[in-house]
């Protein structure tokens with residue numbers, strides 16, 4: 001049977017096994033939490049990364065695999081965890097980050113969709129929920145959050161790839177993560193959601209063209225993060241508010257987190273700009289993850305320094 005590798009697109013079962021082995025191999029830095037189940041009954045799993053402490057530390061929440069076909073994103077979340085456990089104690093930035101904060105990493109948000117994209121349809125995007133009254137399957141989880149829900153850049157057609165759902169948080173995956181973040185909103189200082197592709201670093205709002213209250217700080221931090229990213233291999237990124245930078249899109253997790261009071265809320269669109277698109281070759285996993293680490297560490301360090 002295939003083994004887990006940080007430089008290949010692992011199957012869900014390989015990722016699940018990796019989660020368990022990583023947590024058990026690093027008991028003082030890593031703990032596993034199952035926070036719920038998907039529509040098809042798979043576990044929704046968080047890894048809590050940070051120097052274990054009896055007191056509650058401020059935290060960052062990062063998720064990958066929102067959209068099934070965006071395979072580079074679970075690869076990045078796995079890479080982040082690898083870098084954290086490997087460089088804690090040697091890399092000063094990572095060490096002070098994990099001493100002072102916790103990072104909740106959700107390697108795969110849309111587990112059912114990720115499995116389906118491996119077994120049936122590589123280009124699948126949505127969840128795999130059954131919707132009453134139609135044979136069409138699934139909701140776009142990034143249109144399903146209660147943030148300007150279904151007002152713009154989303155569809156009320158269940159057969160659309162941007163179907164917003166029958167109601168906000170109709171998807172059990174959305175509700176489970178929203179509940180977790182609501183429960184922990186006093187400690188969660190930043191929300192990062194990792195998508196592909198387009199090479200963008202986006203921040204609120206996408207449900208309106210109005211600028212966020214913290215627009216200037218969010219832009220400055222995004223520009224610093226993308227400059228750090230570009231410094232490694234020259235990969236060019238664009239930063240900006242979602243509506244104007246990519247397209248208007250209501251119901252997004254980033255807008256929802258921001259309006260909940262989590263100021264540092266970012267959406268990444270990783271490599272590339274369309275040559276391979278969602279089918280990014282495995283040869284680009286390492287460089288993509290290495291450069292993205294620089295951007296995520298930049299944001300995390302800014303958050304830590306501005307607690």
Ligand SMILES: NCCCCC[C@@H](C[SeH])C(=O)O
Pocket residue numbers: 067142195196197202206242246247249251252253254255267269
């Ligand atoms: N909250 C919307 C952020 C901008 C759009 C992000 C992309 C990722 Se594939 C989308 O959900 O269409």
Ligand SMILES: [Zn+2]
Pocket residue numbers: 066067070142195196
């Ligand atoms: Zn996406």
Ligand SMILES: [Zn+2]
Pocket residue numbers: 195196197198269
């Ligand atoms: Zn995308």
Ligand SMILES: [Zn+2]
Pocket residue numbers: 276281
């Ligand atoms: Zn190529």
